[in-house]
Amino acid sequence: MLHLFGKSDDLIVHGRAPFNAEPPLDRLRASFITPQALLYVRCHGDIPALDATHRVSVGGLAATPFDADAAELAARFAPHRVRSVMQCAGNRRADMRAVRPVSGDPWAAGAIGHAEWTGARLADVLRAAGCRDGDGLHVAFESRDVAETPDGPARFGVSIPLSKAMHPDVLVAWAMDGEPLTPEHGFPLRIVVPGYAGVRSPKWLGSITVQDRPSDAFQQAKDYKLFPPDMRPDTEDLSRGFTIDEMPVNSAICVPAPGAALAAGGVAVGGWAAASGRAVVRVDVSGDGGRNWTQAEIEEHDGSPWSWSFWRATLDLPAGEHELCVRAWDAAGQTQPALPDDTWNFKGYLSAAWHRVRVTAA
Amino acid sequence: MLHLFGKSDDLIVHGRAPFNAEPPLDRLRASFITPQALLYVRCHGDIPALDATHRVSVGGLAATPFDADAAELAARFAPHRVRSVMQCAGNRRADMRAVRPVSGDPWAAGAIGHAEWTGARLADVLRAAGCRDGDGLHVAFESRDVAETPDGPARFGVSIPLSKAMHPDVLVAWAMDGEPLTPEHGFPLRIVVPGYAGVRSPKWLGSITVQDRPSDAFQQAKDYKLFPPDMRPDTEDLSRGFTIDEMPVNSAICVPAPGAALAAGGVAVGGWAAASGRAVVRVDVSGDGGRNWTQAEIEEHDGSPWSWSFWRATLDLPAGEHELCVRAWDAAGQTQPALPDDTWNFKGYLSAAWHRVRVTAA
Missing domain, CATH: 2.60.40.650 (Immunoglobulin-like)
Structure with a gap:
């Protein structure tokens, strides 16, 4: 399975279905730019089998919605390169689990990497679609992978505030470290949101939607929130958590x-x-x-x-x-x-x- | 002395020369907008006796330097109002002193306040002076107060990066909570840099200078830095400290x-x-x-x-x-x-x- 993914053989595998793995720390520390074969992999379901003809739709509160495949995006929009950390919100969870039980995979300190991403600026893509601008709007992303959730299987989805989406370093990316994305890292297209937790940079991108509220998908609405220490898994008041976007030092x-x-x-x-x-x-x-x-x-x-x-x-x-x-x-x-x-x-x-x-x- | 300053009688006075005082916490908590009479006072020397005719000069790397008094600034530039915290870098020092000795006044948790400031946007003032723009430039402020320093008495001086100075909420302020600044808060003009420690918002403003390096005044070059825990007062390698601008939660x-x-x-x-x-x-x-x-x-x-x-x-x-x-x-x-x-x-x-x-x- 590791072989199929083209990943390094010495990854620490936390789970195979979905596939979750991180590099040994000495390997991670060996290169300032993390090779794609060594970048941690966080999946919520099976890796979708997409090819280069896969199309992403851009719409919602947009005057001129459109769809495009990766080659069309690369031809239509000036490619932009950004160096950015990608880090899972659960990185170093193992240390917290040593105190008291927590849910989720016990990541060591390797659910992080640093790469050069290439893609179209999301801001350019949104402008091309004639997207509405204004305070309080959000850009929702739906992916092609299907995650098991407490409400049943559902497409992975998240959103970011439009104000962040318009930052010139937020990308619809097709390459990492100068190579096309590999399947486990989102081929053919993923979002890259520098400065935000990895969950807001979805892989296998299916749609980009400007809307007046955050995504109501499970990952945005009910997960990836920082909950207070007195809250337990059986507590259902999710309003007590705040959405994890930026991460601490x-x-x-x-x-x-x-x-x-x-x-x-x-x-x-x-x-x-x-x-x-x-x-x-x-x-x-x-x-x-x-x-x-x-x-x-x-x-x-x-x-x-x-x-x-x-x-x-x-x-x-x-x-x-x-x-x-x-x-x-x-x-x-x-x-x-x-x-x-x-x-x-x-x-x-x-x-x-x-x-x-x-x-x-x- | 307190009476002269128009300050509340129940301030906790840490020193009279220079005058340093903070409000009791229950008084501070009584008003979301801190009254000028209750705002903490941090002085580095005597309070300068300035009147409304006092003029501030704007120059340095500037095509059209000029000087102006507060009334001229108010007439020439659109007044802008900003609500911002003002907080001393040493706020809550008393708690740290309880661990091991530290230098400086033992502020409780009252060396902070929140006010509505009125003034000209510093960016407008800099543009009017034809100031040079570019990466790596700084805006230095010299005040009219004289501080005792290890190198002898010297005018108080600090600087901020030009990129911060151009933020539309950074002010050359003449009013707090709708009242002219009182003498202890910088009459007639002070700088207000929202989001930065109080030291970067100098009072009794004398000059604004765009330059290619930070201010070499004592307060910028040798003080108000966060030094590592292994550094002691007799260690002279000030490069080991980093300049305190933003402050932690x-x-x-x-x-x-x-x-x-x-x-x-x-x-x-x-x-x-x-x-x-x-x-x-x-x-x-x-x-x-x-x-x-x-x-x-x-x-x-x-x-x-x-x-x-x-x-x-x-x-x-x-x-x-x-x-x-x-x-x-x-x-x-x-x-x-x-x-x-x-x-x-x-x-x-x-x-x-x-x-x-x-x-x-x-």
Whole structure:
């Protein structure tokens, strides 16, 4: 199955139907631009079998609705390239699950990647359709995949505010890292919304609809919300959650791996850090569980607010057991919570506590 | 002295020379628009004795520099009104000082206020001066007050990026809540930069200069930076701090007061919450030190990203001692750190841990 997808053989597979997998962190950290074969895969149903003739419709509150396939979009609209993180709202859920049970796959810190996306600007596409403009409007996307929901099988659907949709970096994308999208990443067309959780960047795009309310599809209306800590799965008052669009500042140690046996002395530590449209201004690393901190070097960053940063540091570790920690800071002086319990929610979303890795030096 | 300033008699005065004072929290919470007499006062030197004929110069990288007094600005530029929080970077420093010593006045949670400011758009003023536009430029402000600095007495000065200066809500302001600025709040003219720490909104404005680098005045170059936790006052490598502009999401319990003796049963709790240009989407309140949380009602908010929210909740408190806590969440799912130690820095800036108030119910 992995072979069919053209994905790397060493992905950590959380489930096969639907297919959900993430790369090992050392592999993820090896390339500032994530290869398509290594990008995490989050599916809600089977991967639709679409070919290049698949057409996307653009309509709703639009004077001149139209439909087009990928080649027609590429011919009609100036291609635009954007480097952006793609990150699942459930990234690092495993850490939150260690506190108390949560629903959903136990993602480690690899449900994130950073790619160069190519496509038409959604704003250009919406203008070409003569879409209405105005406060309070939304752009809904329906995909061709079918998800199991509590209400039965239904097409995957989400929406974003029109004000965000008009940002020049929001794309109807046909390529990742210069290659056509592979089937598991949305071939032939997907949405890319920089700065928003991955769920708002649907794959296998079927339709784009301007409307006066958010999508009423399950994923928009009843899921992917940050629920308060006192809310349990059997609580049905979904109005108590807020829609996850932007995500908090987060970071992870990719090297060394948890449980690593190291030579005492200077130990190289490295990982990623990302904020949602804000710059990462500092990364702190600790070798003693957060009692003392030192600043990591930002090894690689490209200046885009949508990109991640690669950081590295050398920690001097004497023989013994050590808890390594990392936390990043964004330009507003926001940093990560110390403990997963500080922000626990029953869906395990936005898990962003100091990332901790226990190692032994000898 | 308080009488001279026209300030409320019950301000908590941290120092008289320079004059630094904040309102009691119950007084602050009594009005969604903070009266000028109650707004915290942060001075770095004596209050300059300026009259209405005081002129501000606009120049630097500008084709047509000019100077003007407040009346001329009001006649030449369309007045613009903006509701915005003004908050000191050191607000809530007292909580951080309780962990380990920090420098600066021990502000409680009252070094914040929310006002309607009236003035000319800084962007209009810069355009009228034919200021150069472009990436990497800064707008420097010099004030008429003189601060004691480690390098001797010097005029107060700061700067903001030109890209922020051109935002239509950044003002050269002459009025607060419809009244001319009082002397302690910058009469006759001050800058108002919504979403940034108060230090970037200088009072007693003397000059506006477009330049190719940040201000080299003490307050910009060597102070008001977030320094890492391992840095101590005797460390001189200021490059390790990052300039505080935007501020993290924060909140405080204004009622009841610390140490209050209450009747057991339903206890009304209320306070403020603010994020820096992001919406506050939820406020959690705890009656047991953060073990269990309930959601507060947002009692008042005006929809502006620069405004604060007033929240309230009723907690059921049995007889005994209780630690009340509050934490707010912004639209990116950022919330506050649990403990002041989590973000401690030797200047005590951006103190935003869960605000805790101990009370007794009988």
